[in-house]
Amino acid sequence: MEKALNETGLFEIYEKVLSDTRLSAEDGELLFSTTHLPALGYLANLKRERLNGNRTYYIYNQHINYSNICINLCKFCAFGKEKTHPKAYEMSIEEIVSKIRERHAEPVTEVHIVGGLHPDLPYGYYIDMLKAVKAERPEIHIQAFTCVEIAHLAAISGRSIAETLEDLMQAGLGSIPGGGAEVFSTRIREKLCPGKLPGKDWLEVAKTAHRAGLRTNATMLYGHIETISERIEHLLALREAQDETSGFLCYIPLAFHPKNTKLEYLSSTGGVDDLKSIAVSRLLLDNFPHIKAYWVMLGPKVAQIALSFGADDLDGTVLEEKITHMAGADTSQAMTRSEIEHLIRQAGREPVERDTLYEPV
């Protein structure tokens, strides 16, 4: 295989991976542009196995999207609605609690709660939501509110990011999901989501959370109008932040789904780009413990292939996921534990059910 790699132009990167040498932006460009897809997969898999062996994680989780009402209305989003829109909704605390209660009999370890930036729900709503979920199911881990929502909650409460995080943690917040990062580039944000939290502020919220003792995830929404350089800048900004705080657990590349968005004229991402996005992130983000192939977005087939391209996590047995499905994802709403384990074993990997912090359940 070494001889083969030598002919693909990736041999120097192979040597760097073997010696745990950090890759450069130029290496990232070369990896994204290679026409040798299996060779790229081989390198990413090497890194994956050095970090995570043969293990492939999944989580028994529940998703709740508390409201789709949003003041940002980003062009790539099919989920957010204006308050007056006929399909706009918001859940009461009681509705959220009843969703938790409905699944009491199941071994759910994590509830994943995100929503739009609601114009007038008060700060207390969010605090009460966390408390009510904890009261209903005290052992459950709440992963909630992207960095963008945290900044919004700070704005409506008039408290600092650190104070807001402290309030939320006291109410039951366990960790922060990686959404809202999109692409950090100001060029992209001005074009697609001008009202949204700027990239550097997103990173600042994440780092503040890390300092407060919260673990968080990171994402990138790829496959719309961003350039390869902008993807690499995004990854390197995450790597730099992680060098400072070590608070990120997992990176999740999110494939853009154009249906029902203002960018509907764009195509869906190709399978090759999906795999490259996984593989290059595994290779560049040498300080991120985990890379997730989010099967809801990629489909089970590509997500399983991604387990040989750097990914070591498939996410969960998701129920009631709305954001991707509004954008036309044709995957089913949930996979069972045995379906996920079958996929993992068929890829020659060892399935490990984890909790939010990657401890085996």
Next chain:
Amino acid sequence: MISPIISKVRAGRRVSRDDAILLYQEADLNVLGQLADEVRRRLHPKPIVTYVIDRNINYTNICISGCKFCAYYCAPSDISGYVLSRKELAGKLEETKSLGGTQILLQGGLHPDLPLTFYEEMLSFIKDSFAIHCHAFSPPEIVHFSKISGLSVKEVLVRLIKAGLDSIPGGGAEILTDRVRKQISPRKATTDEWLNVMETAHGLGIKTTATMMYGHVERPEERIEHLLRLRDLQDRTGGFTAFIAWPFQPKNTALDVRPSTGQEYLRLLSIARIVLDNFPNLQASWVTQGPKVAQIALFFGANDFGSTMIEENVVAAAGVNHRLSEAEIRRIVAGAGFEPHQRLMDYSLVSESAKVRDQRSEVKKKMNIEHRTSNIEF
């Protein structure tokens, strides 16, 4: 140890049965893929990925074979059985032509009562009315025609060729070992019968494809055995143009197994590219894998994107329903860094400038056609 086998493949030497089994079972997905990609690049140095514009026409769903893996057939007593009328056939052919189609894939169940003359007349009708390539009748159908007519396979083929048969699709191969066939399709052509039809057809100057349906009751060694039987025959005749593999789709069938995964597909495709060193082309099966995995497959041995499948019924009956227009196929191929190119059944390329001209003149006709897929674009 697989490294001597890796060196062998890289040096362009043929792999043995034992090599193939070991490589298939032991090699990492990306090692298999890398080798398959190297073989593909040797055979197809230009970055071109081809596709054909055609439609599947299933002239009947009535079938006495009763294969356990099939969600499409009807027993002769079933009221939902059909035989296409001439009018229906003509409508499908007109639509195919208007969409730039160059061929039809004409297949059906093993009907208990229709005589050989029915098939001859169907071919003559098509050839008399439409200038279109007839890729028709998989080997189990030919064997069936031979049984109902009392003629030899060769005599049947000669008559069908005279009536307009141009080439034979590789369907009905499933897994070419009799242990498997006895379990899943006991009333269908045996391994030797299937291969004999192909050898006879090749001897008469007819090109054919070959397929494999995996992921049911077969063992990994039987997949390799299947590939080796094909390779042996191809050594003798050179009549196969392409190999196409797809996984068994369990929904609505009598076999209860889990659907095959994406990794399994890429592994099978890769080992096929490595073993079938005398097959010029390998197709990616977007119909069963979806567009994303089919695009990935272009780096795991495939050099062809199959057909636009203006109509497809058999896989759809098993609950898998991907649709792609020609424009989408071209976009997916180009998105992987390849040049998309329309081809004919024999893999000769359709001139792209002639294509543009044809399409312009056909646009008007197309406007009047109501089509199952709304997103056919030019």
